[in-house]
Amino acid sequence: MSVKSIIPQSRIISSLQRMKHIGIVDITTVGACLCANEIVAQAAKIDSSGKHPDFTMHAFSYDQYKDCIIRKDWISLANKVCESIRLLEKVGADFVIIPSNTPHFAIDLIEKNSPLKVVNLIKIVADECQRQGFSKVLVLGTKLTMQGGLYNEVLNSKNITPMIPTDDVCDKIEHLIRNEIIPSQINSSTVENIQQDIQKYDCDAVILGCTELPVVYNENNLGKPVVDTTRLLGQYAFKFACDDNLSPK
Template sequence: MSVKSIIQQSGIISNLQRMKHIGIVDITTVGACLCANEIVAQAAKIDSSGKHPEFTMHAFSYDQYKDSICRKDWSSLADKICESIRLLEKIGADFIIIPSNTPHFAIDLIEKNSPLKVVNLIKIVADECQRKGFSKVLVLGTKLTMQGGLYNEVLNSKNITPMIPTDNVCDKIEHLIRKEIIPSQINSTTVEDVQQDIKKYDCDAVILGCTELPVVYNENNLGKPIVDTTRLLGQYALKLACDDNFSPK
C-alpha cells in the first residue's frame, strides 16, 4: 500500500499543510540521506507543488558512534544520540528518526532519555513483515545486527522466524557495508558475490537491516521480496509528520 493511500485511508491530512518537523539523527550519512530523500519523494507523490515536511539532520563524526558500537557500550551510544536529539529539539524538531539499524540495540535507553518521541525502526519493520504475511525472513545488516539478534525478539513475538547468514557470509556483508558502501568505495565484484550468497537462502523475504544496503540491493537483483528499512522509515516518518493526532512524548 502506498504512503498516499495510507494517509488518505487513515484520515491524515493529505495536503501537507500542517506538517511536523522531523529530526534525523545521522549515524551514517549514506543511510540518513537515502531516508531523507524518501521522505521528499513520497511527499511529492501526494502533493506535486513541492511541499514536504521540514527536517533537520545532525551528525557527530562517525568514529564517535563507531567506537561505542564496537565496544557494545549502549549507554555511551545512547548518550551521544540523545545529545544529537537535544540539539534537534532546540532547532524545532517534533520527533526523531534514526536511519541506522545497529544503534537500535540502545533504543530503550534512547527512548528513556530523549526529550522527544523517537521512532523505533525495529518495531515498524517487524510490523511490515507481519502485514505482508512473511513467516521466515533473512536478516541482513552489520555483523552485530545479524549475529547479535537485533530483530529476533520482535520477529519471534509475531511468529516470524528470523534467519541469519553463515559466519562467512556475515563477514562478507560486514566488509561490504563498512569498507565499501559507507566510504563510497563500492566494488561490483563484492556486491555480486554477496548477492549470489543471499539468493541461496530459503526465505519469504530479506530484511535489508542496514540502511546502506538499499544502495546495492533490491528485489530485482536479489530475486526475493525485500523489506527496505531505510525507505520504510522515511515513509513512516512522513505519515507521522502529517498526522493531526500526533502526540509528543
C-alpha cells in the same frame, strides 16, 4: 507500502499545511540521506508543488558512534544519540528518526532519555513483515545486527522466524558495509558475490537491516521480496509528520 493505504489521501493533503518538523539523527550519512530523500519522494506523490515536511539532520563524526558500537557500549551510544536529539529539539524538531539499525540495540535507553518522541525502526520493520504475511525472513546488516539478534525478539513475537547468513557471508556483508559502501568505494564483484550467496537461502523475504544496503541491493537483483528499512522509515516518518492521529512506534 503506500502512504495512501494507511492514511486517507484527503487527510494527508490537508495535513500538508501543518506538518511536523522531523529530526534526523545521522549515524551514517549514506543511510540518513537515503531516508531524507524518501520523505521528499513520499510528499511528491501527494503534492507536486514541492511541499514536504521540514526536516533537520544532525551528525556527529561517525567514529564517535563506531567506537561505542565496537565496544557494545550502549549507554555511551544512547547518550551521544540523545545529545544529537537535544540539538535537533533546539531547532524545532517535533520528533526524531534514527536511520541506522545497529544503534537500535540502545533504543530503550534512547527512548527513556530523549526529550522528543523517537520512532522505533525495529518495530516498524516487524509490523511490515507481519502485514505482508512473511513467516521466515533473512536478516542482513552489520555483523552485530545479524549475529546479535537485533530483530529476533520482535519478529518471534509475531511468529516470524528470523534467519541470518552463515559466518563467512556475515563477514562479507560486514566488509561491504564498513569498507565499501560507507566510504563510497564499492566493488561490484563484492556485491555480486554476496548477491549469489543470498539467493541460495530459502526465505519469504530479505530484511535489508542496514540503511546502507539499499544502495546496492533490491528485489530485482536479490530475486526475493525485500523489506527496505531505510525507505520504510522514511515513509513512516512522512506519515507521522502528516497525521496527528498516528503514534510513533
